Amino acid sequence: MGEARAVAARWVRERAARDAGVRGAFFSGSTVGLADAAVLPASSDVDVLLVRDEPAVRPGKFRHEGVLLEVSTVTWGELGGPEDVLGSWVFGPCFRTDTVIVDPTGRLAALRERVAAGFADPVWVRRRCAGVRRRVEDGLRVLDGGAPLHAQVTGWLFPTSVVALLPVVAGLRDPTVRRRYVVAREVLAAYGLADRYPALLGLLDGGGVPAGRVREHLAGLARTFDVAASVARTRFPFSADVTAAARPVVVDGSREMVEAGWHREAMFWIVATYARCHAILASDAPERGAGLSPLFEAALADLGVASVAQRRRRADEVLGGLPGWWSVVERMVAAV
Numbered sequence: 001m002g003e004a005r006a007v008a009a010r011w012v013r014e015r016a017a018r019d020a021g022v023r024g025a026f027f028s029g030s031t032v033g034l035a036d037a038a039v040l041p042a043s044s045d046v047d048v049l050l051v052r053d054e055p056a057v058r059p060g061k062f063r064h065e066g067v068l069l070e071v072s073t074v075t076w077g078e079l080g081g082p083e084d085v086l087g088s089w090v091f092g093p094c095f096r097t098d099t100v101i102v103d104p105t106g107r108l109a110a111l112r113e114r115v116a117a118g119f120a121d122p123v124w125v126r127r128r129c130a131g132v133r134r135r136v137e138d139g140l141r142v143l144d145g146g147a148p149l150h151a152q153v154t155g156w157l158f159p160t161s162v163v164a165l166l167p168v169v170a171g172l173r174d175p176t177v178r179r180r181y182v183v184a185r186e187v188l189a190a191y192g193l194a195d196r197y198p199a200l201l202g203l204l205d206g207g208g209v210p211a212g213r214v215r216e217h218l219a220g221l222a223r224t225f226d227v228a229a230s231v232a233r234t235r236f237p238f239s240a241d242v243t244a245a246a247r248p249v250v251v252d253g254s255r256e257m258v259e260a261g262w263h264r265e266a267m268f269w270i271v272a273t274y275a276r277c278h279a280i281l282a283s284d285a286p287e288r289g290a291g292l293s294p295l296f297e298a299a300l301a302d303l304g305v306a307s308v309a310q311r312r313r314r315a316d317e318v319l320g321g322l323p324g325w326w327s328v329v330e331r332m333v334a335a336v
Helices: 002-018 082-086 107-118 122-140 149-162 165-170 180-190 194-205 211-231 247-259 263-284 286-303 308-335
Strands: 022-028 046-052 060-064 067-075 100-102
Touching: 002 022, 002 046, 002 060, 002 067, 002 100, 022 107, 082 107, 100 107, 122 149, 122 165, 122 308, 149 165, 149 194, 149 263, 149 286, 149 308, 165 180, 165 308, 180 194, 180 263, 194 263, 194 286, 194 308, 211 247, 211 263, 211 286, 247 263, 263 286
Parallel strands: 046 067
Antiparallel strands: 022 046, 022 100, 060 067
């Protein structure tokens, strides 16, 4: 991990030397909490955020010196001041340790000092968890039943999965994307709340998809992914995640989860990537997308969310259960 961070830092410094718009940079994502001696899995990337004064196109996901980097951008306005960051479940965890790569203005160091000092304060933990809860509520209350299927699924899936981040954030762990349910299970178990996990996972899959079927869905996704990556022309916010460079993270990383016994948890990223692939196909190769749609629809059927009515019902179940999950947050905060 230390070697991977050094590779990322060299890339950032080279970029900053020729791009005056880079006003700072820091590490983010699931690797932030890993020790330098830890091994970076082949199915993981190193996330870097470049800070700019104005919005810019994100460089995306690419290999540099053998390391898969995912480089995004954020403006000072989006990042905010020290207390904005401290109360943010997205940015706060990035600054509880020294993740700063370049900081010519000194502003990132000031953020890190304030966040590191107050990160575990219950007031700020609750504020970050409240932000997670709002993301769930705002997303699930406005599902658009008239949108294309891929957009409908994305609109239901991501806010539903964010519920898993409530215990993660309350437990002072770094929020992650693909493995968020795995981390949530670990955190709940550490707080003596393992009995709550089946209900959490059930919000995603309605009770479970057998491992054999998950393998079939992963094979279908791999086929769809390769087609989408080969025809992609239109730029989407997630375009970097549907490329040949990203395939080890999406396909191989999901396969690792299935083989480790996390097949139900793997369905989150399998279906999320299916939806992203079909957004690309709808724009750039609709006839090929139509031919691949049955694979996507079969995965949705196994989750029990094939229809608008099913997705609305499941969204209402999530919203109705949020007070109970807030009680879990309070128990965890009180135990710190």
